Amino acid sequence: MKLPNVENALVPKPKITDYLLSFTHRDGRSKAQFFIRFGFSAENWETLANALLHHAEKMM
Numbered sequence: 529m530k531l532p533n534v535e536n537a538l539v540p541k542p543k544i545t546d547y548l549l550s551f552t553h554r555d556g557r558s559k560a561q562f563f564i565r566f567g568f569s570a571e572n573w574e575t576l577a578n579a580l581l582h583h584a585e586k587m588m
Contacts, residue, residue: 530587531584531587534585534587537584539580539581541573541577544573544576544577545570545573547559548560548576549563549564549568549569549570549573549576550570563576
């Protein structure tokens with residue numbers, strides 16, 4: 529199933545750096561542990577943002 533309006537999807541920097549890759553965010557820290565294991569980092573947050581967008585575009 530394709531995501532509707534995937535071409536308009538955005539992944540804002542704070543969603544990545546303050547949540548998905550934050551070890552201090554109560555709900556995000558376990559997600560940060562997961563993503564860090566795959567080489568993502570807050571310093572290069574654009575890499576994770578692009579990977580998420582790419583994944584959304586390829587969903588079927």
